Amino acid sequence: MKKITLNTILLGVLLFSSCNKWLDVKPAAQVTKDEMFSTQKGFRDALTGAYIRMKSGNVYGGNMMWGNIEYMARNWDVSNAQFTGLTNLANANYSDAVVKEWLAATYADEYKIVADVNSILQNIDRQKALFTGDNYRLIKGEALALRAFAHFDVLRMFGPMPDNPGTVGVLPYVKEVSKEIVTPVPFREFAQQVLADLDEAETLLKEVDPFLQYSMTELNPPANSTAIPVVADNFYMYRQVRMNYYAVLALKARVYMWLIPQDDANRGNAVKYAKMVIDAKDRNGQPTFRLGRASDVSAGDYTMSCEHIAALSIFDLKETANGLFGESGTLVRYDFNFQDGFYYLNNLFPVTERVSDIRWNNMWVYKPAPGGVPSYVLYKKYIQKTFQPVLQAPLLRLSEMYLILTECAPDKAEAEGYYGAYCAEKGIPFTNGFNAGNWEADRKNKMIREYVREFYAEGQTFFTYKRFNLATLPASWTGTYYTATTARYIVPKPDREINYHNN
16 A cells, blocks of 8 residues: 655644643644544644644745735835835735745645644544544534634635626535646535535534533633643643634634625524624623723733634744834835824824724824834734733634624624624724614624734735625725726635645
8 A cells, every 4th residue: 555644733832821821833844644643633633734734824824814815905005116026915915926926835835724623534434533632523523613614714815706606617615635626616515525524523512521611711721820721631731723613613604794695594504603602602691702891901902812713823923023014024014104103004003983992992002114104003912911922813703793793683683782882892993883863874884994904914804894795895994096897806725726735
């Protein structure tokens, strides 16, 4: 039998923060595929490898989080005229050689994540007898969820407009590690396969995920804790940095929102799963997740980790953020220092509305250019406090569930109920509700603005604009006024379509 050589990922040191203990990992010796999947530990190592892959700078450790995807939404301005690749990317010049290389790397790494988990899924059933306790269900459930997550983001970025997807094959939905080329399937079939993976993941994780039994606090003991861990197996602590049961539900809500233009019945499914996340309770009857509030910002938790349904553990996030967003960083906003301190950001965060807005206060600061003009504004979301940093980047947050319920509410009163609860925690004035004259249009504009303000540097703005097929913004939020056609949103696949095969 031909043996396949794999790089295994072994467990490494434990890193600590204020409310999280992280699993760091490093590559070790090479083993054969047969050897790797001959033990439960081998399956765990392979799953850990998939999470490590997600931290690649081409995907969620950079370009699909705070990097290229945010330039595509014009959330960042190009601070140096020599950065022609970024200028072309921001202008949606996807034919530029540098831009094509960047996009191809993202496409490739998304499918590498798929390949990582497919190696698990191709072997796990035949090796089911190896597993102890709930390990089989937990590992397989997480692997399926990761496969759906990566595929769905490929669809959102490289797929057609959700309101006009056509019937031709658009992208391959890869389920096996093979040398064979996988034929692209139409939008509807691709989406159905995403949901099928999530349905199976939900079934597997339901009732066995420790997140259903214990609170986030119990699963995230501080570094100096002397308490006995609630889960004897440390591999299943820190569930919010894995694709846990609630992450599956939240992702289903996100997917169904994308599919509403195809069938309005999907609106009901989006609501169903968003509510399941919001209504989740721990064993003490307390909400599993809560919305971020002013006290979190005061404590230096700018990403609102209490909201993280799923997040990526990044042990060097402090250094990464200082390099990208700090004094020498390139991820900045262009603005003018007028009487009240800003100009373009005043449209995104109106002066009269931002007094207590936790997404504004202490989050944006000036970074003067040589000579003082123009001025650049740096964003502090990922800047870490000196002690007990929060070293994780969110993939799915509770705020999104509230916005989904607001957007899908059938009447003004219900929409105001969900949005009002959200605004109360975020410090957003909303005492008068939506405009009485045309409340649905007002709701739409507010939802677009909230997705930008809430998920800045989290890779969601571009997808929000694409979902709404947005041609212009409700107000001028950027130095270069945002205009778009479908050509901006339909990102071309690589010239040589990359299907990652591990052989």
